[in-house]
Amino acid sequence: MGLFKKKLASSGPPPVVGSGPTGSGCHLGQTIAIVGKVTSQDPVVFSGQLNGEISVHNRLAVGHPARIEGIVSAESLTAAGQIKGQVTVAGSLHMEPSAAISGRVETAQLSVVQGAMLNGELKMSSRQREEPDP
């Protein structure tokens, strides 16, 4: 048991959580509060509050001090805020020190930095890892 003890990330993905817009991606700042559903094909940086669902077919960064309650799905996720609910990540999930996730988590890759909180049910899904181009 103890299936999902913290795994220290020595070579986690580069953090993309920031306070500014990321190129042409979607950026929702700290004062933004949404009750409803967010769907995007673009990279998304979310730093506000969401009660509902966010589905991103791209990179999602949940910044600090974001708070999300509901359903989160993304191609990859870098979390620095709080998420409560169901999290599904097709690729890699990276948790920064300020991150807190509670609920059901399904991901192919996981890295949890010291200080991050991960409580709940974890399922590591297998996914074809793309070989890097030679």
Place this chain on the structure above:
Amino acid sequence: MKGDNPTPPRNDSLVSRNTVIEGDIRGAEGLTIEGTVKGHLHIDGRVWVAESGRVEADIEAKSVVVRGRVKGDVTAENELDIHPGGELYGLIRARLIHIREGAIFEGRSQMIRAAAVESEPAPEAATGNPSNADSLLSAQPDGVKG
């Protein structure tokens, strides 16, 4: 041309082109919409609907710039500006309204007077009997002329 504001502020939150938000959105910062928003927007700042933006929502904001398409009732505490190519269908309320040549507006407009924005003190009840307020509204007997 003065006041054209062709580019949105860079520090706004941004609903990008391939993003759809459905629901209630509140915020205290500028919001630029290049994607789709459906529901209700309450923004204590400027809402900028870019050319590609599609909004089916009621909007309440300090000011609103429309360069894309908006269907819904729009209340701008200060200024509403519909640029050429912009389309707005609904009721608009604003203190200052610009509808530029080449813009489309279908609906009704209502100007907010400067004084109306200030919180007005409740008027003294002329009858000296404020508890009659409900009955004044609901019980107008027969509309008799003197």
